[in-house]
Amino acid sequence: MAKKNESAQGSRPIKIATIGGGSSYTPELVEGFIKRYDSCPVRELWLVDVPEGEEKLKIVGGLAQRMVEAAGLPMEVRLTLDRREALAGADFVTTQFRVGQLDARIKDERIALKHGLIGQETNGAAGMFKALRTIPVIFDIIRDMEELCPDAWLVNFTNPVGIVTEAVLRYTSWRRIIGLCNCPISMRFGIARWMDVDPGRVRMELSGLNHHFFVTDVYIDGRSRFEEVLERYCELPVEELGTMKNIMAIPWSKRLIRGLRAIPVSYLNYYFSTREELEQLEKDYQAHGVRAEVVKQVEAELFELYKDAELHVKPRQLEERGGAHYSDAACSVIDSIVNDRGDIQYVDVQNRGAVTSLPYESAVECACVITGDGPKPIAVGELSPAINGTIQMIKSFERMVAEAAVTGSKDVAVAALVANKLCDSDAVANEVFDELCEAHRDYLPQFYNEDGSPREALRRSQACALV
Known part of the structure; x- marks a missing residue:
């Protein structure tokens, strides 16, 4: 380990503040920084949480400290409930929090299903309320960052990433934001596996939005091999497609894939196989509860593992949480900015004309060249009619x-909920909105007056104060 310490001595020390540091995902992040310490020496890693998450912060923070100690690195892991202390002078701020914790997600999913709608934390009614x-x-x-670390990058992993990034770009003046998702990197690994090549040789063209994008070209060693990849995809059994753990894998017809001339991200199952997904979610609910309840049990088991004073590595069971490749996505983009690598990664950023079918100022998920100045979107051009309609629908929703x-x-x-394909009834949209709004009253001050009565008037002057 001495070699690692020596090789990093000449590099500028980096301070990172992670909001939601008590998350079960944190060991993924710590592992990623440990692996990249030679080129990206994180000297201070501040894990921040709220009082309700203090116990989890201590448990996962203890594991993080043991991981760093076992690696023999001079990385200081600090635990705090004081966000401003953590943000002061930070170079990067990563966000991975859940307002209301998993109990809020359980309400989202249960109430949506009660009204016959898909309950999933980034789509439809549940995604909207998150x-x-x-x-x-x-x-x-962001207000704190403007004061305490105005040159820092905000790297957001908090779902729904696309809507959060859209809101920041549209209603604040902050532009140093990168939205992250592990779906693109998982698809890249999948394509490499199907084509029997190293993932480093694969580059994808993405067209669309977070959790609503299509792979519209694939380059292997710089040469387009999309026709081969598309045909290979059509021939693969569904279990080899590598869908996310929280999504039922439903095989799409060869006609659909060939008609789209694109490979959809697995979250599009909710939109292209809505009936089947809803039926499965209802069966799962009867059998073992909604997905959030399953995740809550997985998290409880993980934190029991994290408590073990002898544990000093990320446990294998974390993969069941659904965050595979999180550290690759988050740590790689930070490393590439620090080192001005100019490599290609897949992130949520301001469009800036990359997708001509979408507004210049909106958030898109696309391939970007990652430089010391941040991500530079690679032009996609106009969306094909086969995928444009569904992407426009979700952008309107966002x-x-x-x-x-x-x-x-x-x-x-x-109106947003009715515009989303997952809700096919104005009446139901009103019912589910009212019930979810009441269920989350404590976390939705924008919809209620100070006395707790419903707020009907727009608050544009207050809401847009950051612009």
Whole structure:
């Protein structure tokens, strides 16, 4: 380990603040920084949480400290409930928090299913309410960053990443934000496996949005091999496609894939196989509860493992949590900015004309060249008619949810839900919105007056104060 310490001595020390440091994902992040210490020497890693998460912060923070000690690195892991202390002078701020913790997600999924809608934390009604709870907190973090670390990059892994990034880009002046998801990197690894090549030789063209994108070209050693990849994809059994652990793998027809001339991210199962996904979610609910309840049990087991004073590595069981390749996505983008690598990664950023079918200022998920100045989107051009319609639908949804989050307009929120294919009834949209709004009253101040009564007027002057 001495060699690692010596090789990093000449590099500028890096301070990172992780908001939501008590997350079960944190060991993934710590492992990623340990692996990259030679080129990206994180000297201070501050894990931040709220009082409700203090116990988890101590447990996972203890494991993080043991991991660093076992690696023999001069990385200081600090645990705190004081966000401002952690942000002061930070070079990067990573966010991985859940407002209301898993109990809030359980309510989202249960109430949506009760009304016959898919309950999933980044899609439809459940995704909307997670965004409504999250966006005001992200804005608070940005206010602190403007004061305490104005040159830092905000690297957000908090779902729904696309809506959060859209809100920041549209309603604040902060532009140093990168949204992250492990779906693109998982697909890249999958394509490499199908084509029997090293993942480093594979580059993808992405067209679309977070959890709603398509792979529209694949380059191996710099040469397009998309026709071969597409045919290979059509021939593979569903169990080899590598869908996310929280999504039922439903094989799409060869006609659909060939008609799209694109490979959809697995989350599009909710939109292309809505009936089947809803039926499966209802069966799962009857058998063992909603997905959030399963995750809660997995997390409880993980934290029991984390308590073991002899444990000093990321446990294998963390993969069951659904965060595979998180550290690759988060740590790689930080390492590439620090070292001005100019490599290609897949992130959520401001469009800036990369996808001509979408607004310049909106968030997109695409391949970017990662430089010392941040991500530079690689042009995709105009979306094909086969995928443009569904992408435009979700972008409208994202924009309206962001507007509702910052203005407190229930009207806009209901209109957003009706615009989403996962809700096919105005009446149901109103019912599910009202019930979810009441269930999360404590986390939705934008929809309520100070006395707790419903707020109907828009709050544009207050909500857009950051612009």
